Amino acid sequence: MKKSEISDPFEKARLEKGFGEMDDQNDPVVMALRHKDVRRCAHNWKTFQSGAEPGRIVIPSEVNIRDIRQIPFELDPPMHGDYRAVVEKWFKRPLEANYEAGLKCIIDGVVDEALAKSSVEAIEEFSLVLQSRALTLLFNVPFEESETWISWGTHVFRSKDSALDADKANILYDYIDNKIAESEKNPGQDFYSVLLASDVNGKKLTKEEIKGVLMLTFAGGRDTVINAVTNSIAYFAEHPKSLERLKNEPELINFAIEELIRYFSPLTQMGRVATEDTQVCEHAIKADSRISLNWASANRDATVFENPNEVVLDRKMNPHVAFGFGTHNCLGATHARQILKVLINTLIEKVKSIEIIDAKENIETLGEFKRKVGFDSINVKFN
Amino acid sequence: MAKITFITRDNESITVEGNSGNVMELAVQNKIKGIDGNCGGVCSCATCHVHVEPSDWAKTGAPNAMESDMLEFDEKVSDHSRLSCQMKVTEDLDGVVLKVAN
Ligand code: HEM
Numbered sequence: 508m509k510k511s512e513i514s515d516p517f518e519k520a521r522l523e524k525g526f527g528e529m530d531d532q533n534d535p536v537v538m539a540l541r542h543k544d545v546r547r548c549a550h551n552w553k554t555f556q557s558g559a560e561p562g563r564i565v566i567p568s569e570v571n572i573r574d575i576r577q578i579p580f581e582l583d584p585p586m587h588g589d590y591r592a593v594v595e596k597w598f599k600r601p602l603e604a605n606y607e608a609g610l611k612c613i614i615d616g617v618v619d620e621a622l623a624k625s626s627v628e629a630i631e632e633f634s635l636v637l638q639s640r641a642l643t644l645l646f647n648v649p650f651e652e653s654e655t656w657i658s659w660g661t662h663v664f665r666s667k668d669s670a671l672d673a674d675k676a677n678i679l680y681d682y683i684d685n686k687i688a689e690s691e692k693n694p695g696q697d698f699y700s701v702l703l704a705s706d707v708n709g710k711k712l713t714k715e716e717i718k719g720v721l722m723l724t725f726a727g728g729r730d731t732v733i734n735a736v737t738n739s740i741a742y743f744a745e746h747p748k749s750l751e752r753l754k755n756e757p758e759l760i761n762f763a764i765e766e767l768i769r770y771f772s773p774l775t776q777m778g779r780v781a782t783e784d785t786q787v788c789e790h791a792i793k794a795d796s797r798i799s800l801n802w803a804s805a806n807r808d809a810t811v812f813e814n815p816n817e818v819v820l821d822r823k824m825n826p827h828v829a830f831g832f833g834t835h836n837c838l839g840a841t842h843a844r845q846i847l848k849v850l851i852n853t854l855i856e857k858v859k860s861i862e863i864i865d866a867k868e869n870i871e872t873l874g875e876f877k878r879k880v881g882f883d884s885i886n887v888k889f890n
Numbered sequence: 891m892a893k894i895t896f897i898t899r900d901n902e903s904i905t906v907e908g909n910s911g912n913v914m915e916l917a918v919q920n921k922i923k924g925i926d927g928n929c930g931g932v933c934s935c936a937t938c939h940v941h942v943e944p945s946d947w948a949k950t951g952a953p954n955a956m957e958s959d960m961l962e963f964d965e966k967v968s969d970h971s972r973l974s975c976q977m978k979v980t981e982d983l984d985g986v987v988l989k990v991a992n
């Protein structure tokens with residue numbers, strides 16, 4: 508088996524019954540596994556809500572480590588839309604020419620650094636660095652801020668031994684408090700200042716709401732981007748012909764990005780809480796219990812995707828749900844897609860080959876299912 | 891060459907010309923408000939949703955199966971909804987009027 512391969516642990520359950528089950532801190536989860544069910548449940552926010560107790564729709568649940576509601580993620584319509592509208596334009600900035608130029612500069616930098624070394628551990632030395640530096644563009648803060656974010660390591664939200672770590676979460680809370688206070692004193696053009704100046708239905712955002720947006724922006728875009736970037740490096744290391752093909756047919760790069768995202772599905776699943784007795788794929792769901800929308804499983808559904816377990820670089824029809832579906836579809840998707848686009852172009856330009864020296868897989872245990880989401884560490888050599 | 895008219899949500903009417911690619915790409919090139927084309931046309935985002943003028947429905951034709959499945963869950967779906975990334979720009983589309991859904 509190739510190191511870059513990501514298998515699908517949900518296939519049997521998806522075919523046989525359509526749902527999966529797992530416990531999580533005594534708050535069990537029924538996972539929707541089929542593409543159609545995942546989309547249907549994501550669409551049905553009245554029955555499957557996001558606006559539950561803060562932290563509860565996340566798996567593993569974060570109810571014991573935070574009280575702040577993440578915004579707009581843990582809100583339902585119509586309030587969700589009012590808050591989402593506040594940040595929507597900001598999250599489209601990655602399409603601007605100078606943003607893309609900034610990204611190019613950052614990614615040229617990390618690739619040049621990798622080429623200069625005899626080998627790099629891609630998670631810590633490549634992807635975390637790339638992700639953190641790129642995030643300074645989204646926040647519109649000085650490049651140097653990325654040094655602090657990099658120093659937190661990959662486990663600022665999740666620690667290695669316990670999946671959840673309140674002490675580590677506090678580092679981030681304190682940091683955010685400080686940054687909000689600084690921007691209050693000296694308003695600028697950064698994300699903090701923009702949030703401080705925003706209002707919803709004529710009312711300024713509260714501090715708590717601002718923190719909720721910031722927490723989400725830090726957390727939502729970290730592991731997901733790190734995994735997407737690292738898995739792309741592993742994939743191109745083992746499929747040099749694919750990179751060659753994209754070089755010769757650059758018009759395929761957009762298809763390749765969507766296909767890699769589908770195949771990797773960096774966010775496996777996201778929860779919802781049932782507001783009434785209902786069902787998922789004919790399985791009874793009690794009011795106030797949890798379900799999950801299993802994006803990773805839906806993205807391998809053979810009724811929708813031909814050869815679902817293969818990376819088909821030029822897949823033209825690709826209704827994947829890796830960035831979610833409907834109401835809460837990923838706000839950071841534009842940023843993430845631009846990162847992958849610039850990364851692929853930079854690899855084409857600068858890198859002849861990539862060798863994987865050794866790798867340790869990062870496996871999520873979800874009840875009876877074990878899913879690889881990426882790597883704990885992977886040493887590679889850029890040539 | 892096909893002339894295609896977009897009517898945005900604030901009722902602006904813009905007519906553009908094209909002869910290749912798909913309608914979403916044509917709209918994005920011309921910065922038509924409300925057509926973002928986030929997924930680049932792979933039928934995964936529905937940010938290219940348009941309502942075809944009923945009288946033009948014969949020219950555009952109905953959505954394909956995957957497109958219909960996508961539209962089924964869109965709040966703004968109508969009897970004449972299409973995802974414009976799934977419509978090729980050809981002579982057949984000359985003169986059609988598309989109302990932008992978002
Ligand atoms: C490849 C990278 C990424 C993947 C696969 C991904 C995946 C997702 C998914 C599946 C959702 C839907 C969650 C739900 O329905 O409950 C989501 C929502 C969200 N993502 Fe991402 N994400 C990525 C990158 C980012 C980045 C870089 C940011 C920001 C820096 C971000 C910010 C958000 C936010 C704010 C939401 C909530 C939107 C809402 O509730 O309206 N994501 N993401």
Ligand code: FES
Nearest residue numbers: 931933935936975
């Ligand atoms: S551009 Fe994404 S579905 Fe048409």
